[in-house]
Amino acid sequence: GQSLEQPSEVTAVEGAIVQINCTYQTSGFYGLSWYQQHDGGAPTFLSYNALDGLEETGRFSSFLSRSDSYGYLLLQELQMKDSASYFCAVRDGNTDKLIFGTGTRLQVFP
Amino acid sequence: AAGVIQSPRHLIKEKRETATLKCYPIPRHDTVYWYQQGPGQDPQFLISFYEKMQSDKGSIPDRFSAQQFSDYHSELNMSSLELGDSALYFCASSQLAGGDTGELFFGEGSRLTVL
DSSP, X not given: OOEEEOXXXXXXXXXXXXXXXXXXXXXXXXXXXXXXEOTTSOOEEXXXXXXXXXEEETTEEEEEETTXXXXXXXXXXXXXXXXXXEEEEEEOSSSSOEEEOOOEEEXXXX | OOOOEEEOSEEEEOTTOOEEEEEEOOTTOOEEXXXXXXXXXXXXXXXXXXXXXXXXXXXXXXXXXXXXXXTSOEEEEEOSOOGGGXXXXXXXXXXXXXXXXXXXXXXXXXXXXXO
């Protein structure tokens, strides 16, 4: 089977830095993706890591360690608009479907 | 830029009725996915199509069926609706031939409410 675990909720204040962890168990592995979803909205792609290391895109960075089956999303200089749910996801090794993690709800306070 | 189009955006049905959701993927995307997301839940994979052929099937009830047509649009048919089918249904598309970045493009979703 496949599973991805994330903390259910994280809170932080504006301007702070927050890290959302993701551990995964999959039958095959192409890479780890991160999606952001605001309430009632569609998931939107944030980042993708196929190789170990850190990928930086503006205020957001994503890290992957394949040997540890672990990754994280780092959000810096938090803004109120960052309040949303964040999902890690992996593409199934045998097919092309995307399997989502349990999701982390981030609440940013003033 | 064109995005994934879903219709209807909202749908209210009674128990045991039938519902059909439509999805128009981004032009030149060869793969379509359907996901179901209940309140406070992560998106659950239902079914996918690659070049109009079913490529994978997830936790889709037997009461549900889907297909992809020659113009690449896809429809999700749900029959004998149950209260538990109330959810947001997302369609997503991707272009696998362009390389694998793990990026799916999601539509805005269709919110189904079963009364």
